[in-house]
Amino acid sequence: METKEFIVIVYAYNQIGVLNRITNAYIKGNVNIEKLNVAETSEQGISLAVISAVTSEEAIRRVVNLLNNIIDVIEARFYEPEDMLYKELGIYRNLKITV
Amino acid sequence: MEKREVKGAEALLLSLLEEGVDTLFGYPGGAIMPLYDELYNFEGRLNHILVRHEQGAVHAAEGYARATGKVGVCFATAGPGATNMVTGITDAMMDSTPLVCITAQVTADMLGKDFFQEADTISITIPITKWSYQITKASEVMSVIAKAFAVARSGRPGPVLISFTKNAQTELTEYSYSKQKRHTYHKTHTIEEAIRSAAEMINSSERPLIVAGQGVIQSGAESLLASVAERGNLPVATTLLGISSIPSDHPLFAGNVGMHGNLAPNLMTQECDLLIGIGMRFSDRVTGDTKLYAPKAKVIHIELDKAEINKNIKADLPIHTDAKLALEMLSERVIYRDRVSWFEFADRCRKREEVEVVEKLLSDTDGELSMAQVIDKVAAAGKGEAVIVTDVGQNQMMAARYSKFKHSRSMITSGGLGTMGFGLPAAIGAKLGVPHKEVVAVTGDGGLQMSIQELGTIMQSDIGVKILLLNNSYLGMVRQWQELFFKHRYSFTEMVNPDFHKIAEAYKIPSAKVTHYDELDSAISLMMSHKGPYLLEVVVRNEENVFPMVPPGASLSNLILDEKQ
Numbered sequence: 001m002e003t004k005e006f007i008v009i010v011y012a013y014n015q016i017g018v019l020n021r022i023t024n025a026y027i028k029g030n031v032n033i034e035k036l037n038v039a040e041t042s043e044q045g046i047s048l049a050v051i052s053a054v055t056s057e058e059a060i061r062r063v064v065n066l067l068n069n070i071i072d073v074i075e076a077r078f079y080e081p082e083d084m085l086y087k088e089l090g091i092y093r094n095l096k097i098t099v
Numbered sequence: 100m101e102k103r104e105v106k107g108a109e110a111l112l113l114s115l116l117e118e119g120v121d122t123l124f125g126y127p128g129g130a131i132m133p134l135y136d137e138l139y140n141f142e143g144r145l146n147h148i149l150v151r152h153e154q155g156a157v158h159a160a161e162g163y164a165r166a167t168g169k170v171g172v173c174f175a176t177a178g179p180g181a182t183n184m185v186t187g188i189t190d191a192m193m194d195s196t197p198l199v200c201i202t203a204q205v206t207a208d209m210l211g212k213d214f215f216q217e218a219d220t221i222s223i224t225i226p227i228t229k230w231s232y233q234i235t236k237a238s239e240v241m242s243v244i245a246k247a248f249a250v251a252r253s254g255r256p257g258p259v260l261i262s263f264t265k266n267a268q269t270e271l272t273e274y275s276y277s278k279q280k281r282h283t284y285h286k287t288h289t290i291e292e293a294i295r296s297a298a299e300m301i302n303s304s305e306r307p308l309i310v311a312g313q314g315v316i317q318s319g320a321e322s323l324l325a326s327v328a329e330r331g332n333l334p335v336a337t338t339l340l341g342i343s344s345i346p347s348d349h350p351l352f353a354g355n356v357g358m359h360g361n362l363a364p365n366l367m368t369q370e371c372d373l374l375i376g377i378g379m380r381f382s383d384r385v386t387g388d389t390k391l392y393a394p395k396a397k398v399i400h401i402e403l404d405k406a407e408i409n410k411n412i413k414a415d416l417p418i419h420t421d422a423k424l425a426l427e428m429l430s431e432r433v434i435y436r437d438r439v440s441w442f443e444f445a446d447r448c449r450k451r452e453e454v455e456v457v458e459k460l461l462s463d464t465d466g467e468l469s470m471a472q473v474i475d476k477v478a479a480a481g482k483g484e485a486v487i488v489t490d491v492g493q494n495q496m497m498a499a500r501y502s503k504f505k506h507s508r509s510m511i512t513s514g515g516l517g518t519m520g521f522g523l524p525a526a527i528g529a530k531l532g533v534p535h536k537e538v539v540a541v542t543g544d545g546g547l548q549m550s551i552q553e554l555g556t557i558m559q560s561d562i563g564v565k566i567l568l569l570n571n572s573y574l575g576m577v578r579q580w581q582e583l584f585f586k587h588r589y590s591f592t593e594m595v596n597p598d599f600h601k602i603a604e605a606y607k608i609p610s611a612k613v614t615h616y617d618e619l620d621s622a623i624s625l626m627m628s629h630k631g632p633y634l635l636e637v638v639v640r641n642e643e644n645v646f647p648m649v650p651p652g653a654s655l656s657n658l659i660l661d662e663k664q
Contacts, residue, residue: 017221017231024225065406071230071250 005034005081006060010049010067011074014040018072022049025066031055046074102275107237108137108268111201112145114244117276120172122146122163122531124156128176129216131203133268135174148531148560151552153180155524157187158550161196162528165511166486166538168319170197170251171528177203178216181262182223186518188258189227193515194340195313197256199247204262207235220262229257235264237272249279255404256317284403284424293418294425297375297399298432300416304373306395306441307333308364310356310385313340313514314378314402314422321507323426324377325349331433334445336364338379340514343504347483353445357385358649359496362456363448365647365655368393370444375399378422381411382515391654401425455660456646464616467640470494470569474501476619477539477567480627485537486511488529490522490546493575496645498541509536520549526564527556537565537627544570544596554606557632565626566608566634571641572596579644583662584651603634610634 012018019038026033035052053060060078067076105113111134115123125147127135138147150156153175160171171191175184181202191198205214221233230250232243247259301307315324321344328335328345334353335345345352354361356368368374374396379385381400386392389411400407400414401422408417418425460471474497477485483505489495489512504510511529513521526540547568557564574592581589603610609629613622613636626635649658 016233017225020222020225028226062406062410065410069229069404069406 001056010076013072014047029063102273108134110240123172124159125174130177153183158524159528162525163532166529167532178218181220190516191258197251198258204264206266231260233262237270245279249281253281294428307373308371309335311341312338312379315344318423320423342510347503362452380407470497478503488526490542494543519546568636612636614638
């Protein structure tokens, strides 16, 4: 099965254990996480996780479905890195950047 | 809204009352003592059943939930109390059973210090719960319990775990409760489009087959299922958990699909031109080899959990909604077609199974008893009114094959996880949920001994469960696989059993033992007419196999009817 890099964007309520549930979806799908960034968005109490993994499209779909079933996840979607160029601006606009 | 100050423990119990809880199953211990102390004041409002092991509490809550459609509730203390619940919670997750499991936890400021009986319950249960939360302040109790119940019962139901720290149990908080509502399903343009296409596919299909799962029961769509089937003249098969979603004697009921299902629906799956899966998840026990599953069919998959759509079987038409709404919308559009040759095919399969499997087993009245004979007699005595709760293995498959059901929610079994030890405690929960119904726990000698301590629960709370023990002195299903696929090498499956009559006697439960066919009728009738709990041990053939069988990993087309195949 063809594997490639997929980037998953997850918006979730900033709760104890939610990151554990998010990474657990990857464990259940037997997908290794290559990169993981989490930050709070401009909306208080909502965090954004950007997760990169090399896997098949079928596997990442399964992981994203599991992520969307997490009660404290607002939305999860997957992208290929080339799509991300167009999304990044929007994502970073949502982040609360503190320097 | 009126507010008053109460302890966190009282707030939790009051919240349970708000959610309509009347029965709960549990076992006290150190960290949960403040909650149990408060529970002492709730006598008459909350019926707490003292189980003998925390796993039993979860299974009992599952049985209660499955029999009633309500959320099952169970209590355990921190540490070992919570970890003992893990198997039951996993079972509930796999079978989408709505539970709220409340486990105590050490005081919040001691968390993470390996305090006595501290276990990281939240982390342990993350993969096996729909949601979990650790309450560390009494003020959180009301909103967390409201969310717990809403999450447990909404969408695809499932277990929720609440870890309740000791300090939060004793602290004071202002009590005020408001229920939460989640997820309702509405007609959307997308759903309407999909239903229109589904109806067209159904109406033009010559060989359709509905496969109904537990989603039909959980959404309360049983009568709609029958009415859609009748309007369109569509045969209905059920999955193991879908059993009783349509009465067993309904003329359009084709039987159960799956590894030990009926010949007709399994072969119909392979021959149909349209398969309509409703509220089911195409588990491997249903599909066999997925590449060879329903090779001639277009697949419509009606399912509210999006993660299940296209997971195991690719759907030509996925409909992401709940079974009730979909069936409601379909019922207006489905039109009647004769499909004579399709029903003739079903009838030929049914007759073949009748002759080659069923009659062979039921007519042999001289030799040792077959499990099929016992279940068949119990089914006749129960007249389709009894709730059958099974353990796991051959007893379960025989109960699924030979029981008869008139009403929904009358087959309670551990499908996804296949948890031995489920039957007895789940039957206790079911009986408490539907006390007016006869509840029969069908179990084997292996499974019974995995939760035999729950006979103590039956004794103490006088729970009128009928226990039908099919004793073959083997771990029967494993032995069957060893016989068929491991060259008869019976590696550690033979059981040397205790005298079950003496055990029952020690627990003050009347019992009887049957070894011959001619004793069976009167023994079953005695059991069924007995008021209160009763154990009937039936000694059955040591080496009986359950057939038909789809060998593991094989196509449904290759199902076998006996050992010679």
